[in-house]
Amino acid sequence: MKYGIDIGHNCPPDIGAKGIRQEDDLTMEVGNKVVLKLKSLGHQVIGCRPSSASSVGNSLQQRCSIANANNVDVFVSIHFNSFNKQANGTEVFATSDTGRSIAKRILDNIVKLGFFNRGVKDGSHLYVVKNTNAPAILVESCFCDTKVDMDRYNAENIANAIVKGLTGQSPLPPDTDDRTSTLELQQALNRLKIRDDNGKPLVEDGTIDNETKAATINFQQIVDITETGIAGATTWLAIKQILAKPVLRANHAAGTVVKYVQYRVGAQTDGIYGPGTAAAVEKYQKQQGLSVDGNVGPQTWGKLIG
Ligand SMILES: [Zn+2]
Structure with a gap:
Protein backbone atom coordinates (compact mmCIF):
# COMPACT_ATOMS: atom_id res chain seq x y z
CA MET A 1 0.00 0.00 0.00
CA GLY A 168 -4.33 -4.30 10.41
CA GLN A 169 -0.72 -5.32 11.06
CA SER A 170 1.01 -4.97 14.39
CA PRO A 171 4.00 -2.73 13.93
CA LEU A 172 7.25 -4.13 15.17
CA PRO A 173 7.73 -1.99 18.22
CA PRO A 174 11.22 -1.01 19.29
CA ASP A 175 12.44 -2.57 22.52
CA THR A 176 10.26 -5.57 22.11
CA ASP A 177 11.15 -9.12 22.82
CA ASP A 178 7.89 -10.37 21.47
CA ARG A 179 8.28 -13.95 20.30
CA THR A 180 7.12 -13.58 16.70
CA SER A 181 9.36 -10.64 15.95
CA THR A 182 12.32 -12.38 17.62
CA LEU A 183 11.81 -15.39 15.38
CA GLU A 184 11.58 -13.09 12.35
CA LEU A 185 14.75 -11.36 13.49
CA GLN A 186 16.66 -14.63 13.83
CA GLN A 187 15.48 -15.74 10.39
CA ALA A 188 16.43 -12.39 8.85
CA LEU A 189 19.88 -12.28 10.44
CA ASN A 190 20.58 -15.84 9.31
CA ARG A 191 19.49 -14.97 5.80
CA LEU A 192 21.82 -11.95 5.90
CA LYS A 193 24.57 -14.28 7.18
CA ILE A 194 25.09 -12.15 10.27
CA ARG A 195 26.61 -14.41 12.91
CA ASP A 196 26.87 -14.41 16.68
CA ASP A 197 30.17 -13.75 18.43
CA ASN A 198 31.28 -17.34 17.84
CA GLY A 199 30.69 -17.02 14.11
CA LYS A 200 27.66 -19.32 14.28
CA PRO A 201 24.20 -18.97 12.70
CA LEU A 202 21.37 -18.31 15.15
CA VAL A 203 19.01 -20.98 16.43
CA GLU A 204 15.58 -19.94 15.07
CA ASP A 205 13.47 -20.50 18.18
CA GLY A 206 11.94 -17.08 18.89
CA THR A 207 13.86 -16.71 22.14
CA ILE A 208 15.95 -13.62 22.79
CA ASP A 209 19.24 -15.07 23.94
CA ASN A 210 22.80 -13.77 24.15
CA GLU A 211 23.60 -15.08 20.68
CA THR A 212 20.66 -13.21 19.11
CA LYS A 213 21.66 -10.03 20.94
CA ALA A 214 25.29 -10.42 19.83
CA ALA A 215 24.28 -10.96 16.20
CA THR A 216 21.95 -7.94 16.39
CA ILE A 217 24.81 -5.81 17.71
CA ASN A 218 27.09 -7.13 14.94
CA PHE A 219 24.49 -6.09 12.37
CA GLN A 220 23.98 -2.67 13.96
CA GLN A 221 27.75 -2.16 13.93
CA ILE A 222 28.00 -3.04 10.22
CA VAL A 223 25.25 -0.64 9.14
CA ASP A 224 26.19 2.01 11.69
CA ILE A 225 23.08 2.03 13.90
CA THR A 226 23.29 2.61 17.68
CA GLU A 227 24.33 -0.74 19.12
CA THR A 228 21.48 -1.70 21.43
CA GLY A 229 21.27 -5.43 20.74
CA ILE A 230 17.52 -4.92 20.31
CA ALA A 231 15.91 -4.68 16.89
CA GLY A 232 13.82 -1.50 16.95
CA ALA A 233 12.27 0.34 14.03
CA THR A 234 15.62 1.60 12.66
CA THR A 235 17.21 -1.84 12.69
CA TRP A 236 14.17 -3.39 11.04
CA LEU A 237 14.12 -0.70 8.40
CA ALA A 238 17.77 -1.46 7.57
CA ILE A 239 17.05 -5.20 7.40
CA LYS A 240 14.07 -4.67 5.07
CA GLN A 241 16.04 -2.31 2.84
CA ILE A 242 18.72 -4.98 2.36
CA LEU A 243 16.23 -7.82 1.86
CA ALA A 244 14.63 -5.72 -0.91
CA LYS A 245 17.89 -6.36 -2.85
CA PRO A 246 18.14 -3.03 -4.68
CA VAL A 247 20.49 -2.98 -7.69
CA LEU A 248 23.70 -1.12 -6.73
CA ARG A 249 26.13 0.46 -9.16
CA ALA A 250 29.52 1.98 -8.52
CA ASN A 251 29.40 5.77 -8.05
CA HIS A 252 25.58 5.69 -7.93
CA ALA A 253 24.85 4.13 -4.58
CA ALA A 254 25.36 5.01 -0.96
CA GLY A 255 23.94 4.25 2.45
CA THR A 256 22.90 1.35 4.61
CA VAL A 257 22.63 -1.29 1.90
CA VAL A 258 26.06 -0.35 0.54
CA LYS A 259 27.56 -0.77 4.03
CA TYR A 260 26.10 -4.26 4.24
CA VAL A 261 27.46 -5.22 0.80
CA GLN A 262 30.86 -3.76 1.72
CA TYR A 263 30.91 -5.93 4.82
CA ARG A 264 30.03 -9.01 2.81
CA VAL A 265 32.63 -8.48 0.09
CA GLY A 266 35.35 -7.36 2.49
CA ALA A 267 35.51 -3.68 1.52
CA GLN A 268 35.78 -0.79 3.96
CA THR A 269 32.25 -0.16 5.32
CA ASP A 270 32.02 3.58 4.67
CA GLY A 271 28.66 3.41 2.87
CA ILE A 272 29.96 4.86 -0.39
CA TYR A 273 30.09 2.66 -3.47
CA GLY A 274 33.42 3.89 -4.87
CA PRO A 275 36.17 2.14 -6.90
CA GLY A 276 37.45 0.18 -3.87
CA THR A 277 34.03 -1.32 -3.29
CA ALA A 278 33.56 -2.04 -7.01
CA ALA A 279 36.91 -3.90 -7.03
CA ALA A 280 35.87 -5.95 -3.97
CA VAL A 281 32.53 -6.77 -5.63
CA GLU A 282 34.35 -7.90 -8.79
CA LYS A 283 36.60 -10.15 -6.74
CA TYR A 284 33.54 -11.62 -5.02
CA GLN A 285 31.82 -12.18 -8.37
CA LYS A 286 34.91 -13.97 -9.68
CA GLN A 287 35.06 -16.22 -6.60
CA GLN A 288 31.36 -17.06 -6.94
CA GLY A 289 31.64 -17.83 -10.65
CA LEU A 290 29.41 -14.91 -11.67
CA SER A 291 29.91 -12.60 -14.61
CA VAL A 292 32.15 -9.82 -13.38
CA ASP A 293 30.77 -6.28 -13.74
CA GLY A 294 31.29 -4.70 -10.31
CA ASN A 295 27.55 -4.03 -9.93
CA VAL A 296 25.32 -5.71 -7.39
CA GLY A 297 22.38 -7.01 -9.43
CA PRO A 298 20.05 -10.01 -9.03
CA GLN A 299 22.77 -12.64 -9.63
CA THR A 300 25.12 -11.16 -7.04
CA TRP A 301 22.27 -10.66 -4.55
CA GLY A 302 21.34 -14.28 -5.15
CA LYS A 303 24.79 -15.34 -3.95
CA LEU A 304 24.87 -12.82 -1.10
CA ILE A 305 21.53 -13.58 0.53
CA GLY A 306 19.72 -16.05 -1.75
ZN1 LIG B 1 -3.97 20.85 13.78
Whole structure:
Protein backbone atom coordinates (compact mmCIF):
# COMPACT_ATOMS: atom_id res chain seq x y z
CA MET A 1 0.00 0.00 0.00
CA LYS A 2 1.06 3.55 -0.64
CA TYR A 3 0.23 5.83 2.30
CA GLY A 4 0.26 9.61 2.14
CA ILE A 5 1.27 10.73 5.62
CA ASP A 6 0.58 14.37 6.36
CA ILE A 7 2.33 15.57 9.51
CA GLY A 8 0.03 18.44 10.54
CA HIS A 9 1.30 22.06 10.50
CA ASN A 10 5.09 22.42 10.93
CA CYS A 11 5.17 24.72 7.92
CA PRO A 12 5.02 28.41 8.94
CA PRO A 13 2.77 30.30 8.72
CA ASP A 14 0.88 26.99 9.06
CA ILE A 15 1.54 26.29 12.74
CA GLY A 16 -0.50 24.23 15.17
CA ALA A 17 -2.16 24.80 18.51
CA LYS A 18 -0.20 25.80 21.59
CA GLY A 19 -1.06 23.81 24.68
CA ILE A 20 0.73 22.07 27.52
CA ARG A 21 2.80 20.82 24.62
CA GLN A 22 2.90 22.31 21.13
CA GLU A 23 0.85 20.58 18.46
CA ASP A 24 3.73 20.95 15.98
CA ASP A 25 6.08 18.93 18.20
CA LEU A 26 3.50 16.24 18.86
CA THR A 27 2.47 15.72 15.23
CA MET A 28 6.15 15.54 14.26
CA GLU A 29 6.91 12.97 16.96
CA VAL A 30 3.98 10.74 16.13
CA GLY A 31 4.18 11.28 12.36
CA ASN A 32 7.85 10.33 12.10
CA LYS A 33 7.18 7.15 14.01
CA VAL A 34 4.18 6.30 11.82
CA VAL A 35 6.34 6.73 8.71
CA LEU A 36 9.11 4.44 10.02
CA LYS A 37 6.67 1.82 11.21
CA LEU A 38 4.77 1.72 7.90
CA LYS A 39 8.05 1.37 6.00
CA SER A 40 9.26 -1.36 8.31
CA LEU A 41 6.07 -3.26 7.49
CA GLY A 42 7.00 -2.97 3.82
CA HIS A 43 4.61 -0.16 2.81
CA GLN A 44 5.40 2.82 0.64
CA VAL A 45 5.08 6.21 2.32
CA ILE A 46 4.75 9.62 0.71
CA GLY A 47 5.46 12.46 3.11
CA CYS A 48 2.88 15.16 2.31
CA ARG A 49 4.12 18.02 4.49
CA PRO A 50 5.55 20.80 2.29
CA SER A 51 8.90 22.35 3.21
CA SER A 52 7.62 25.92 2.89
CA ALA A 53 4.39 27.73 2.16
CA SER A 54 3.26 31.28 1.43
CA SER A 55 0.11 30.97 3.55
CA VAL A 56 -1.88 28.44 5.54
CA GLY A 57 -4.11 27.87 2.54
CA ASN A 58 -1.10 27.28 0.33
CA SER A 59 0.33 24.82 2.88
CA LEU A 60 -2.91 22.81 2.84
CA GLN A 61 -3.14 22.96 -0.94
CA GLN A 62 0.41 21.61 -1.33
CA ARG A 63 -0.33 18.70 1.02
CA CYS A 64 -3.22 17.63 -1.21
CA SER A 65 -1.24 18.15 -4.42
CA ILE A 66 1.62 15.97 -3.15
CA ALA A 67 -0.83 13.20 -2.21
CA ASN A 68 -2.72 13.45 -5.49
CA ALA A 69 0.41 13.65 -7.69
CA ASN A 70 1.73 10.49 -6.03
CA ASN A 71 -1.57 8.62 -6.31
CA VAL A 72 -1.52 7.53 -2.70
CA ASP A 73 -3.97 4.80 -1.69
CA VAL A 74 -4.88 6.40 1.63
CA PHE A 75 -4.23 9.89 2.99
CA VAL A 76 -3.74 10.41 6.72
CA SER A 77 -3.39 13.82 8.31
CA ILE A 78 -2.09 13.78 11.89
CA HIS A 79 -3.19 16.51 14.31
CA PHE A 80 -3.76 17.27 17.98
CA ASN A 81 -6.80 19.10 19.26
CA SER A 82 -7.09 22.06 21.61
CA PHE A 83 -10.13 23.77 23.09
CA ASN A 84 -10.71 24.87 26.68
CA LYS A 85 -8.13 22.88 28.68
CA GLN A 86 -10.98 20.55 29.78
CA ALA A 87 -12.18 18.79 26.63
CA ASN A 88 -10.39 15.50 26.10
CA GLY A 89 -10.23 12.44 23.92
CA THR A 90 -9.81 11.35 20.34
CA GLU A 91 -11.83 12.06 17.20
CA VAL A 92 -11.14 11.08 13.60
CA PHE A 93 -12.62 12.86 10.58
CA ALA A 94 -13.52 11.26 7.24
CA THR A 95 -15.89 11.77 4.33
CA SER A 96 -16.06 8.61 2.22
CA ASP A 97 -17.29 5.20 3.40
CA THR A 98 -13.79 3.76 3.02
CA GLY A 99 -12.41 6.72 4.92
CA ARG A 100 -14.93 6.21 7.70
CA SER A 101 -14.05 2.55 8.12
CA ILE A 102 -10.32 3.37 8.29
CA ALA A 103 -11.11 6.20 10.70
CA LYS A 104 -13.06 3.85 12.96
CA ARG A 105 -10.22 1.31 13.09
CA ILE A 106 -7.72 4.00 14.05
CA LEU A 107 -10.09 5.53 16.59
CA ASP A 108 -10.73 2.13 18.20
CA ASN A 109 -7.00 1.50 18.53
CA ILE A 110 -6.28 4.90 20.08
CA VAL A 111 -9.25 4.62 22.45
CA LYS A 112 -7.82 1.31 23.68
CA LEU A 113 -4.97 3.38 25.12
CA GLY A 114 -7.47 4.99 27.51
CA PHE A 115 -8.47 8.15 25.60
CA PHE A 116 -12.13 9.24 25.58
CA ASN A 117 -13.98 8.19 22.41
CA ARG A 118 -15.35 11.31 20.68
CA GLY A 119 -16.26 9.30 17.61
CA VAL A 120 -15.76 9.32 13.85
CA LYS A 121 -16.92 12.69 12.53
CA ASP A 122 -17.82 14.20 9.20
CA GLY A 123 -14.71 15.80 7.71
CA SER A 124 -16.30 17.53 4.72
CA HIS A 125 -15.38 20.96 6.16
CA LEU A 126 -11.69 20.05 6.35
CA TYR A 127 -9.60 21.16 3.38
CA VAL A 128 -7.16 18.24 3.27
CA VAL A 129 -9.86 15.63 3.76
CA LYS A 130 -12.02 17.15 1.05
CA ASN A 131 -9.35 17.85 -1.56
CA THR A 132 -7.43 14.60 -1.70
CA ASN A 133 -8.44 11.99 -4.27
CA ALA A 134 -7.69 9.00 -2.06
CA PRO A 135 -9.83 8.06 0.94
CA ALA A 136 -8.68 10.65 3.45
CA ILE A 137 -8.84 10.92 7.21
CA LEU A 138 -7.70 13.46 9.75
CA VAL A 139 -6.78 12.19 13.20
CA GLU A 140 -7.19 14.52 16.18
CA SER A 141 -5.10 12.24 18.37
CA CYS A 142 -5.99 13.94 21.67
CA PHE A 143 -5.98 17.41 23.27
CA CYS A 144 -2.62 19.11 23.64
CA ASP A 145 -4.05 21.69 26.07
CA THR A 146 -5.64 19.19 28.48
CA LYS A 147 -3.65 17.66 31.32
CA VAL A 148 -5.44 14.32 31.41
CA ASP A 149 -4.64 13.73 27.71
CA MET A 150 -1.06 14.97 27.90
CA ASP A 151 -0.42 12.74 30.93
CA ARG A 152 -1.66 9.76 28.95
CA TYR A 153 0.10 10.77 25.72
CA ASN A 154 2.89 8.53 24.49
CA ALA A 155 4.10 8.99 20.90
CA GLU A 156 5.07 5.36 20.46
CA ASN A 157 1.65 4.08 21.56
CA ILE A 158 -0.30 6.52 19.38
CA ALA A 159 1.88 5.75 16.36
CA ASN A 160 1.36 2.01 16.91
CA ALA A 161 -2.40 2.54 17.18
CA ILE A 162 -2.49 4.54 13.92
CA VAL A 163 -0.39 1.98 12.05
CA LYS A 164 -2.41 -0.94 13.42
CA GLY A 165 -5.63 0.82 12.41
CA LEU A 166 -4.31 1.56 8.93
CA THR A 167 -2.75 -1.76 8.09
CA GLY A 168 -4.33 -4.30 10.41
CA GLN A 169 -0.72 -5.32 11.06
CA SER A 170 1.01 -4.97 14.39
CA PRO A 171 4.00 -2.73 13.93
CA LEU A 172 7.25 -4.13 15.17
CA PRO A 173 7.73 -1.99 18.22
CA PRO A 174 11.22 -1.01 19.29
CA ASP A 175 12.44 -2.57 22.52
CA THR A 176 10.26 -5.57 22.11
CA ASP A 177 11.15 -9.12 22.82
CA ASP A 178 7.89 -10.37 21.47
CA ARG A 179 8.28 -13.95 20.30
CA THR A 180 7.12 -13.58 16.70
CA SER A 181 9.36 -10.64 15.95
CA THR A 182 12.32 -12.38 17.62
CA LEU A 183 11.81 -15.39 15.38
CA GLU A 184 11.58 -13.09 12.35
CA LEU A 185 14.75 -11.36 13.49
CA GLN A 186 16.66 -14.63 13.83
CA GLN A 187 15.48 -15.74 10.39
CA ALA A 188 16.43 -12.39 8.85
CA LEU A 189 19.88 -12.28 10.44
CA ASN A 190 20.58 -15.84 9.31
CA ARG A 191 19.49 -14.97 5.80
CA LEU A 192 21.82 -11.95 5.90
CA LYS A 193 24.57 -14.28 7.18
CA ILE A 194 25.09 -12.15 10.27
CA ARG A 195 26.61 -14.41 12.91
CA ASP A 196 26.87 -14.41 16.68
CA ASP A 197 30.17 -13.75 18.43
CA ASN A 198 31.28 -17.34 17.84
CA GLY A 199 30.69 -17.02 14.11
CA LYS A 200 27.66 -19.32 14.28
CA PRO A 201 24.20 -18.97 12.70
CA LEU A 202 21.37 -18.31 15.15
CA VAL A 203 19.01 -20.98 16.43
CA GLU A 204 15.58 -19.94 15.07
CA ASP A 205 13.47 -20.50 18.18
CA GLY A 206 11.94 -17.08 18.89
CA THR A 207 13.86 -16.71 22.14
CA ILE A 208 15.95 -13.62 22.79
CA ASP A 209 19.24 -15.07 23.94
CA ASN A 210 22.80 -13.77 24.15
CA GLU A 211 23.60 -15.08 20.68
CA THR A 212 20.66 -13.21 19.11
CA LYS A 213 21.66 -10.03 20.94
CA ALA A 214 25.29 -10.42 19.83
CA ALA A 215 24.28 -10.96 16.20
CA THR A 216 21.95 -7.94 16.39
CA ILE A 217 24.81 -5.81 17.71
CA ASN A 218 27.09 -7.13 14.94
CA PHE A 219 24.49 -6.09 12.37
CA GLN A 220 23.98 -2.67 13.96
CA GLN A 221 27.75 -2.16 13.93
CA ILE A 222 28.00 -3.04 10.22
CA VAL A 223 25.25 -0.64 9.14
CA ASP A 224 26.19 2.01 11.69
CA ILE A 225 23.08 2.03 13.90
CA THR A 226 23.29 2.61 17.68
CA GLU A 227 24.33 -0.74 19.12
CA THR A 228 21.48 -1.70 21.43
CA GLY A 229 21.27 -5.43 20.74
CA ILE A 230 17.52 -4.92 20.31
CA ALA A 231 15.91 -4.68 16.89
CA GLY A 232 13.82 -1.50 16.95
CA ALA A 233 12.27 0.34 14.03
CA THR A 234 15.62 1.60 12.66
CA THR A 235 17.21 -1.84 12.69
CA TRP A 236 14.17 -3.39 11.04
CA LEU A 237 14.12 -0.70 8.40
CA ALA A 238 17.77 -1.46 7.57
CA ILE A 239 17.05 -5.20 7.40
CA LYS A 240 14.07 -4.67 5.07
CA GLN A 241 16.04 -2.31 2.84
CA ILE A 242 18.72 -4.98 2.36
CA LEU A 243 16.23 -7.82 1.86
CA ALA A 244 14.63 -5.72 -0.91
CA LYS A 245 17.89 -6.36 -2.85
CA PRO A 246 18.14 -3.03 -4.68
CA VAL A 247 20.49 -2.98 -7.69
CA LEU A 248 23.70 -1.12 -6.73
CA ARG A 249 26.13 0.46 -9.16
CA ALA A 250 29.52 1.98 -8.52
CA ASN A 251 29.40 5.77 -8.05
CA HIS A 252 25.58 5.69 -7.93
CA ALA A 253 24.85 4.13 -4.58
CA ALA A 254 25.36 5.01 -0.96
CA GLY A 255 23.94 4.25 2.45
CA THR A 256 22.90 1.35 4.61
CA VAL A 257 22.63 -1.29 1.90
CA VAL A 258 26.06 -0.35 0.54
CA LYS A 259 27.56 -0.77 4.03
CA TYR A 260 26.10 -4.26 4.24
CA VAL A 261 27.46 -5.22 0.80
CA GLN A 262 30.86 -3.76 1.72
CA TYR A 263 30.91 -5.93 4.82
CA ARG A 264 30.03 -9.01 2.81
CA VAL A 265 32.63 -8.48 0.09
CA GLY A 266 35.35 -7.36 2.49
CA ALA A 267 35.51 -3.68 1.52
CA GLN A 268 35.78 -0.79 3.96
CA THR A 269 32.25 -0.16 5.32
CA ASP A 270 32.02 3.58 4.67
CA GLY A 271 28.66 3.41 2.87
CA ILE A 272 29.96 4.86 -0.39
CA TYR A 273 30.09 2.66 -3.47
CA GLY A 274 33.42 3.89 -4.87
CA PRO A 275 36.17 2.14 -6.90
CA GLY A 276 37.45 0.18 -3.87
CA THR A 277 34.03 -1.32 -3.29
CA ALA A 278 33.56 -2.04 -7.01
CA ALA A 279 36.91 -3.90 -7.03
CA ALA A 280 35.87 -5.95 -3.97
CA VAL A 281 32.53 -6.77 -5.63
CA GLU A 282 34.35 -7.90 -8.79
CA LYS A 283 36.60 -10.15 -6.74
CA TYR A 284 33.54 -11.62 -5.02
CA GLN A 285 31.82 -12.18 -8.37
CA LYS A 286 34.91 -13.97 -9.68
CA GLN A 287 35.06 -16.22 -6.60
CA GLN A 288 31.36 -17.06 -6.94
CA GLY A 289 31.64 -17.83 -10.65
CA LEU A 290 29.41 -14.91 -11.67
CA SER A 291 29.91 -12.60 -14.61
CA VAL A 292 32.15 -9.82 -13.38
CA ASP A 293 30.77 -6.28 -13.74
CA GLY A 294 31.29 -4.70 -10.31
CA ASN A 295 27.55 -4.03 -9.93
CA VAL A 296 25.32 -5.71 -7.39
CA GLY A 297 22.38 -7.01 -9.43
CA PRO A 298 20.05 -10.01 -9.03
CA GLN A 299 22.77 -12.64 -9.63
CA THR A 300 25.12 -11.16 -7.04
CA TRP A 301 22.27 -10.66 -4.55
CA GLY A 302 21.34 -14.28 -5.15
CA LYS A 303 24.79 -15.34 -3.95
CA LEU A 304 24.87 -12.82 -1.10
CA ILE A 305 21.53 -13.58 0.53
CA GLY A 306 19.72 -16.05 -1.75
ZN1 LIG B 1 -3.97 20.85 13.78
